[in-house]
C-alpha cells in the first residue's frame with residue numbers, strides 16, 4: 001500500500017485529458033498533475049531543454065510525495081524519459097509505447113499517419129518504435145506545430161483549417177491517424193468529422209491500463225479507505241490552464257497551485 005501521489009505531467013492542458021480518465025478509473029488514488037505552461041510549447045524545444053524540464057519536474061514531484069510518474073506528453077516521453085529515470089528513482093512511464101500497442105490491437109491497419117509536435121517528429125524515435133513494434137505497417141509522419149498553440153488558446157475556429165492543411169494529402173493513403181500529441185485528443189471530434197473513413201488513435205484507454213498494471217507491479221496501490229486528493233499545478237498560469245480546459249475538465253474538488261518550481 002502506498003498513498004503517495006501518481007504524478008501526471010504535460011506541458012499544458014493536453015495531459016488533463018488523460019488525468020480525466022485516470023481520476024475516474026482510480027477513485028482511491030491521489031494525483032499530482034503538473035502543466036508546465038511556463039516552458040510551453042515543448043514541441044519547439046531542444047532535447048537538452050526537454051531533459052532539463054523533465055528532470056526538474058520529476059525531482060519536484062518526488063520531493064512532494066509522488067510514488068510514480070506518468071508522462072502524459074509524447075514530446076517529453078521521447079526526449080527526456082531516460083534522463084528523468086537516471087536522476088529520479090521512482091517508477092516513470094511514458095505515453096508512446098502504450099499508444100502504439102493500442103493501435104496494434106487493430107489488425108486492419110496497414111498504413112498510418114502519425115501527427116505530432118516538431119520535437120517528436122524530429123526525434124524520429126516515434127517512427128522507430130512503430131517500426132519495431134509493428135514492422136509491417138507503413139508510416140507517414142508529419143509535424144503539426146500550430147495545433148498545440150490553438151488548443152492552448154482555445155481557438156476552435158482554427159482547428160479544421162489547420163488539420164486539413166496537414167492531413168488532407170494523406171487521407172486516401174492511410175487507414176488511420178495516430179494523435180501523437182496529448183493536446184490533439186481534446187479535439188478528436190474534429191478529426192472524426194473531417195475523416196469519418198479513418199480510425200483515430202489516442203492513448204486514453206492505454207494509459208489507464210498502464211496505470212493499473214504499474215501500480216500492481218510496483219506494489220504501490222493506494223489503500224481502499226484513502227480520502228483522495230487531486231492537485232493541479234501550473235508552472236506559470238493556472239488561469240490559462242483552466243481557460244483552455246473549462247469545456248472538458250471539471251475542477252471541482254481539486255487543489256490548484258501556480259508557479260513555485262524553479263527551472264534555474
Ligand code: DGL
Nearest residue numbers: 011042043074075181182
Ligand atoms: N502535449 C505534448 C505532446 O504530447 C506537447 C505539446 C507542446 O508543448 O508542444 O507532445
